[in-house]
Amino acid sequence: MLIGLTDFADELREIGIPVSMVEVLDAADALRHVDLGDRVAVHAALAATMVKNARHQDAFDLAYDVFFGLRPAPVASQPSDIGSPTAQTQQASGGGANPSDISDLFEALVGALAAGDQSAVSALARQAVDRLSGFQPGRPVGGRYYLYRVMHRLDVDRLRGRLVEGMADVGDDDDLAGRLAVETANRQIERFRSQVEAEILRRLVDDRGPEAVSQTLRQPLVEDLDLMHATREELAQISHRIAPLARKLASRMSARRRRGHHGRLDVRRTIRRSLAHGGALVDPQWKPRRINKPELVLLCDVSGSMATFARFTMQLTYAIGHQFSNVRAFSFIDGIDEVTRFFGPGEDFDDAMLRMAQEASLIRQDGHSDYGAALKRFCDEFFDAVTPRSTVIVTGDARNNYRSTGEDVLARIGDRARALLWINPEAKRYWDTGDSVMSRYSPLCDGVFEVRTLRQLERFVERVALSRVKGLVPQP
Secondary structure (H helix, E strand, C coil): CHHHHHHHHHHHHHHCCCCCHHHHHHHHHHHCCCCCCCHHHHHHHHHHHHCCCHHHHHHHHHHHHHHHCCCCCCCCCCHHHHCCHHHHHHHHCCCCCCHHHHHHHHHHHHHHHHHCCHHHHHHHHHHHHHHHCCCCCCCCCCHHHHHHHHHHHHCHHHHHHHHHHHCCCCCCCCHHHHHHHHHHHHHHHHHHHHHHHHHHHHHHHHHHCHHHHHHHHCCCCHHHCCCCCCCHHHHHHHHHHHHHHHHHHHHHHHHHHHCCCCCCECHHHHHHHHHHHCCCCCCCCECCCCCCCCEEEEEEECCCCHHHHHHHHHHHHHHCHHHCCEEEEEEECCCEEECHHHHCCCCCHHHHHHHHHHHCCCCCCCCCCCHHHHHHHHHHHHHHHCCCCEEEEEECCCECCCCCCCHHHHHHHHHHCCEEEEEECCCHHHCCCCCECHHHHHHHCCEEEECCCHHHHHHHHHHHHHCCCCCCCCCC
16 A cells, blocks of 8 residues: 555656655555545545645546556456357457447436436446447557547437436426436436546556556646647636736735845944944844836737737736836737737736737738847837836747848847846747747847746746846846
8 A cells, every 4th residue: 555655646746746755654644544445535535635735636536546446346247248249249349339239238328327326327337338448458548539439339419318308397398497407417427427437447557557547647737738739628727827826926926025135234323223232233224125126028929829828928917017117018920019008907808818919900911920020110119118127028939930030129129128038838849940040039138938837937927026137037
C-alpha cells in the first residue's frame, strides 16, 4: 500500500498538484484509521490530506480511479454469453455486433434503467464492454475509443427514446412533463455511461498498469492548459479563473508594495533621536517611501489564433488595472488602433471584445500580420502614450509573413519606455521557424518570455506590476 501511495503522490506531482512529503506521511497515517476495503473512505482520507485546492479535485479523482480502482474479476460477469460462439466471434473480430445480436442486451438495459436497479445496470455495463468494446489486451488504444464503440452500438438516441416512452404520465401536450422525462432519461444514461467508462478503465489498468494508463489519461490543471490550443470547454474554464486570479494578484501586489523597503535615511531626525542616547546612532529614522505605480502600454497582436491569447492577456491586465497609474491598450493586425475606450469601468468584457472587432481600425491591407507597419503607425500616431514611466508589453508570436520587421521603430519605443517586454505564446522551439522573426526583436527588449498557460501569465503580470526600474525584469 505504501508503494502504491508514493506512486500515486508522484502522479499527482506530474499533473501539477503540489504534494509534499509531509502530506504523503499524513495520508499514510490517515489510512491507518479507515477501512482499506472501503473505497469511499480511502478516497476521502487521501483527498483530505493531499488536495488543497478545489480546482484540483477532478484531476485527483481521475488519478485515484486509475491507481486505486477496482480490478475486474478473473472470470467474465456473464459466462453464458461470453463463452458462446457468438461472443467468441465478436471478440476475435474486434467486438463487432449486429443490432439483432444485442437486442437482448438493449432490452435488459432499458428495463434496468427504468427500474433504477443499479446492481443490474453495473452487470449490464460489464456485459456491454465484453460484447461491444472489442477490448484486446496489449493493444495501445485509449479508453475513449472503447467507450465510443460501446455507446455507439447501443444507439444512445434510441435508448433515450425508449426510456422516455416508458415513463408514466407523459402526454404529447405536456411540455413540462416531457422535459422532465428527457432529463430523467439523460441522467440514467449518464450513470450507465459512467459505469461503462469505469469498467473500461479497470480493464486498461489491469492490462497495462496504473503508471502507463495515467500517462495517457492525464488531465492538465486549468492553470496549465495551453491558451493557444485549448478547446471551447477549456477556454470557458480559463475565463472563469480570470476574475478570482485577478483579485488574488491585486491583493498580493498591494501587500508587497506596503511591505516594501524603507525609504531613504532621514539624517536630521536620526541625529535628533540620537541626543536621547548620548549621541549614539542606535535608532535610525527613515523617510517615507514613495510608491510610484507604473504606467502600462499593451500592444496586442489579435490576428488569427493570437486573438484568443490576446483576449486573456487584456482581460487579466484590465482586471488588475488599478495597480497601475494608467493603462492604455492597442490592438493590431496590419493596422493598429487604441482600444482603451472599449474597456471602461462597468463594461462587459465579451461585449467590449465584440465592439473592438467591429469598430477598431485594425486592418489596413490584407488582414495578415504586419509588425513593421503596425509599429510604424503606432509611433506616427500614438507615440505620446509612451513615457519614461511606461512599461510597454508586446504580445505576439512575431510571425510577420516575411514583411518588414520595423526593428528601428521598436528600438525607438524601447529607448523611451522604462521597460519593453515581449510575451510570446508559442513554445520556444518554434521561435525563428518559418516566418517567425523573434530573434530580430529579442535584443531590443528588456525581457522576452514564453507565456503559454494561465500560470505563466499570472507570474508574468505579477512581475511586471512589481517592477520599479528599467531592466529589473531579467531575460529568462
